[in-house]
Amino acid sequence: MSLNTYLTFNGNCREAFEFYRSVFGGDFSVIQTFGDGPPDMGVPESEKDRIMHVSLPVGSSVLMGSDSCSAFGPPAEMGNNFSISVEVDSREHCDQLFAGLSEGGSVKMPMQEMFWGAYFGTWTDRYGVNWMINYNLPQD
Secondary structure: OEEEEEEEEOOOHHHHHHHHHHHHOOOOOEEEEHHHOOHHHOOOHHHOOOEEEEEEEEOOEEEEEEEOOHHHOOOOOOOOOEEEEEEOOOHHHHHHHHHHHHOOOEEEEEEEEEOOOEEEEEEEOOOOOEEEEEEEOOOO
């Protein structure tokens, strides 16, 4: 299991991550725009160039981020623009952590299989901390 930081921006994610890469060095392991996602995601044309997901390995951790998208909720605000991302090794572990950590909180996206090949969910816990959990499904 690993814990990583996930940052959310209002349209300047690419700029911020280019800055972070210039400081930490290395290369992005993933960088995708909302336009790279399935057409049925409902993303407005004006937001398709925004970053849907970027990952920058930093030592033994990964700094991850995205831009907010009006199709999925309000813009990020300072103070709620980060999440703790949990990467686990099984679907069952996802369900266990999701159930425990979301108890008394607010589920944003229930656990479900996603188009990028993962079992994924997001929530805000009872203390106002944003979480996301991801299990990469085995490839056939």
